[in-house]
Amino acid sequence: MRWFKETFWAELTAATDGTVFDPDMVSAIACQETGSLWAPMRDKGLSKDEIVRLCCGDTLDAPNRSAFPKTRAHLEAEPHGKKMFKIARKALLDMSEHVSGYGFAKNRKNKFCHGYGVFQLDLQFFKVEPEYFLERRYEQFSETLGRAMRELKSCQKKRRLQDRTSITDFEFVTIAITYNTGRFRPNKGLKQGHFDGAKHYGEHINDYVARLRQIAVPDGPAVVVPDDGQTVLPPPHAPQATGPLLVVDTSTTTLRLRSEPEVSSPATKNVIADLPDGWPVRAFGTKSQNRFREVEADLSGTVFRGFAFADFLADATPAAPMEPIAPLEPLEPPAKHAVEPVWMPRKSAMITKRTEQAGAHSLNEQGMPGRGGTTPEMLRASIHDVIAFLNPENTAQHARYAPRGRLTFCNIYAHDFCALCGVYFPRVWWMEGALGAIVGGSEVKPL
Known part of the structure; x- marks a missing residue:
């Protein structure tokens, strides 16, 4: 990622100037599409131009592919299809000389690539843009970048963000998912696009953007690396609507x-x-x-x-413009309190679990999730993990939150949720005498 960002920073900056995109966003697409090819080719000493020339991929044929061309015969049936197959076949063989895992292509005569260039324009576009492929324009970085920018702008319009002057990183990920699949389904969140067995395309793009934001380049902007549990928020958007x-x-x-x-x-x-x-x-x-x-x-x-x-x-009467959004102001550090938070002491080997009835002790099970991450998406996901872990609805197993008699335990749940998220919410309190001693300067241990 650092190599790509440093090597192509000037071209990425020029291509994104005047758009809602920035070099990190566009780099994330490249990392996802062909990033796995760069390292082995760099290890063999190939120049940046050679690496760009050799970037190709996706060898799946029918029945695992439904878009044009499904097979070699499907491609060769098109005008100039036989010429294109020779180009596609040679691209795969040339790349396989430097990247392991593609050696199978030598003995499978009908295999060819469907994705071309650093940003992987799919061969289904051969029907409408044959010259781009036949002239091998994708072998030039300026061409593959320009074609990717055109596609991203089209996807921006599909996401109804064409009137925006800036977008958030999450909004960019929705555009990237559209780049990969043709549309974004809000109810699926980031879990959309190609699934590699571990993560979806959207999840990978989200991770790449977050990591690229933390890589500084000589001519780039200053990089702020937040601590775990903190994130850098983008500036708020000004309203765009001009209707009633x-x-x-x-x-x-x-x-x-x-x-x-x-x-x-x-x-x-x-x-x-x-x-x-x-x-x-x-x-x-x-x-x-x-x-x-x-x-x-x-x-x-x-x-x-x-x-x-x-x-x-x-x-609305009378009609009036929406109030402009005030910039976010940094929060002041929390004040140092004279009285420190207190937790119920426990014996060293004592474990408090969700499966047990609630007492004064806080949870300390192994493997408990917590709030963490350095992007809004990571932080939200970590909080979701806490909610899923506590799950007070599962009263059959989580007896800690199950009502009994005339007692309910919403306060216990609130304490557990806050504690796992790193926020102190009292479960036990200092008694009056202890408070007086603490304020007077004495050290008091909880009993």
Whole structure:
């Protein structure tokens, strides 16, 4: 990753200038598509131009491939298809001379590559852009980069982000998934695109962007590497909508803002936000789609763009522009308290588990998850792991949270959740005499 970023930084910067993309985002696509080829070729002393020339991949034929061309015969049936097969076959054999795992191609005469260039333009585009492949333009970095940028901009439009002047890293990952699959399904999150047995395409792109952000290059911007449990947030987006100002008009519940103009199944799958009654929103245009209006809303400093059911939107009077979003201010470090947090002491070998009835001790099972990571996605995923680990709904196994008699244990759950996330939430307290001694400067040990 460092080699690629340093080697092609100038070209990446020029190509992304004036777009919502940046060099790290585009580099993430390259790392996912052909990154596995670079190291073995570099180890053999190949120049950057040779490495770019030899980047190709994807040898799957039918029945494992449904797009054109499914087979050699399928390709050769097209105009100039036989010439293209010779090019595709030679590309695979040339690359296999330097990268292990492709030696099988020598003895399988019908095998050829379907992906071309550092950014892997699929051969299905041969039908509409034959010259790009027949002239082997993908062997030049400027050509493969330019073609990738064109495709990313097309995917940006598919994601309805074409009017934006900037995007978040997560929004870029949704564009990258569209680059790989043709569309993004909000209900599936990052688990979309090619699955390699461990992670999906979207998950890999997300990881690559996060890691590339932490690699400094001589002519690049300063790199901030956050500590575990912290992340660098992008600046907030300014509102983009210029249509009529509306307000949410409901009587009993919030109005669901959806990623698509339709009710998903289940109904909450494509919900991205809930808008309270009376909340102002601004529309994109004046027309409805499937009885939904595309709107934008500012919730606690974050702009959400989606679709709300038109029947629950009313004209706002008087019309006024949305308030601009104030920049986020860094939080002050927490004050040092005179009284330190206290935990219930335990014998050295004592283990407190979810399977046991609740007491005053905190959980200390082996393998407990915790909050960690350096990106918003990693932090959210780690919190999700904590929630899944505690699972108070599983009362058959997690007796710690199961009600008994007239007692309930929501406070125990709250304590456990906060503790695993690294936040102190009292389960036991210092007694009055101990507090007086602590404030007076004495050292007091919990008993």
